[in-house]
Amino acid sequence: MIESCTKKRMLLGISLLGGLTILVLIVESNWTESSSDNPFSENIEVNSTVIPNGEYEVISECHPCTAFEIASKSIGVCGHARYKEVIKYKKGETVTRSCDRVAWLEERKFWKFQALSFACAVLFCISVFWRENILRQRVIRKVARQLRASA
Structure with a gap:
């Protein structure tokens, strides 16, 4: 079956499959939910007085910690996951929490x-x-x- 296909048909088929793959990746990336929205599976800095299950707003998206922050452990969450994000709870307190990716x-x-x-x-x-x-x-x-x- 595949031996009877011309080069043009094979190239067309491969191009269509590649386009379909890219389309699926785009749709999937837009529809999947982030796992960082779950406030119960997070590590919050030690000096926080806020209960982790309150409402919050993400001020700074998840980004890598600097080498200085990791080495000095100035931000406690950087030693855990090497990534951090800054969130602000409705009660007004701003805290840093670790994130996975x-x-x-x-x-x-x-x-x-x-x-x-x-x-x-x-x-x-x-x-x-x-x-x-x-x-x-x-x-x-x-x-x-x-x-x-x-x-």
């Missing part, structure tokens, strides 16, 4: 992986075409040699 760093890693995979695919595709041409030329030379020998 930074969304934009994870997304950047994902796109780096996708770019590397695409570059490898292009490189291997070029090498396959190159090898195919070399083998085709060898067969043509062999047939020409046989024709010369028989004549």
